[in-house]
């Protein structure tokens with residue numbers, strides 16, 4: 001498996017990407033392309049399961065990037081058929097960086113045939129479910145929370161696989177966007193709150209399900225619509241799409257961090273361009289936190305659209321003061337101690353000629369531990385900047401995510417232990433400002449900002465208000481925010 005990237009440990013890590021195709025020849029090839037477009041959602045491992053009417057189910061699961069594994073003709077020839085699903089993973093549950101047995105899709109053989117599932121999200125009652133299932137005789141193969149779904153399906157008394165899946169998912173709490181398959185059907189499901197994304201696309205006579213629209217684009221599929229929160233679609237090879245809503249209806253709570261950072265800027269979420277939302281975050285940030293400066297620079301790449309918006313709104317010139325080395329990949333070197341000490345310089349370099357003598361506004365998407373922000377600030381100062389002002393395109397990240405994003409423990413989050421002024425001192429910058437929650441909501445299309453009595457999004461990592469109680473973590477001692 002690839003070593004953890006030495007410099008990305010100061011970002012929240014999304015999680016997983018899922019993709020599925022039915023009704024096209026050699027569906028696995030399309031799935032591989034889709035997973036490649038979703039690689040930003042998980043770089044640790046990937047897997048594909050396909051079904052061929054004569055050859056049955058086949059699967060391949062590998063550590064590493066999609067492009068390094070699922071481009072080989074000899075491998076792809078082992079995944080024939082018109083129906084396939086796939087998964088890219090950054091482990092959010094189960095053992096981190098561990099075994100191939102944790103790599104999805106997972107497969108289960110039932111009396112009515114086999115089924116494979118790929119899950120994006122995190123089950124917040126997985127520990128309790130696993131305990132119960134093991135007590136009742138289930139034998140788990142992996143350490144992943146997602147495997148609970150297969151065992152719950154096995155115990156269901158329903159007569160077909162989609163109904164067994166409904167049964168299973170009614171027991172599951174937390175976030176799930178699932179792409180699954182039987183011998184003849186492609187299935188997509190979103191949890192009742194719709195925390196993680198899932199979209200439906202059309203490709204020729206076939207259909208595709210994807211975490212994001214950017215992966216539909218790569219295979220030439222057209223976006224049809226989003227799968228709705230709480231919806232299950234069952235798609236057959238002859239082209240029928242059945243939709244059911246098996247769960248109690250609730251007010252949706254899509255992850256607002258998808259807009260800020262996780263999704264690709266060329267994806268469309270809720271009918272809005274992610275790029276445009278990020279640019280608008282920069283506009284709101286400039287209105288809320290003005291500053292006198294000479295240059296607005298993004299921390300590449302994720303800070304770029306917000307920096308463009310900030311520069312446009314403030315009238316301060318925009319420039320690429322930090323240049324990212326596009327080819328800094330995991331293949332370059334093992335992260336030895338010496339290389340680690342070079343830190344962020346291997347990935348980012350300062351454009352000295354542009355920075356020297358200037359009052360610089362640095363726009364970044366988030367501050368998690370603050371370790372990278374400190375290094376970047378030092379690079380800018382070393383390059384001769386007169387002042388450094390950080391502007392952050394998300395509110396302070398003060399709470400961990402339990403819905404499929406890898407976050408440090410609460411004590412490790414800078415904003416959990418320091419006030420804004422203390423963070424500014426810690427980062428040793430001239431000013432540090434974050435967008436407000438209301439500003440973020442406005443940028444995401446909610447003109448009146450956040451509805452405090454019923455927020456339109458999940459924003460728990462900023463607000464501490466968890467739309468689904470993280471019951472496993474509470475059992476382990478996690479303290480929820482005290483009621484105000």
Ligand code: SF4
Nearest residue numbers: 255257401458460461
């Ligand atoms: S806690 Fe934050 S990262 Fe997690 S789903 Fe909610 S908004 Fe997204």
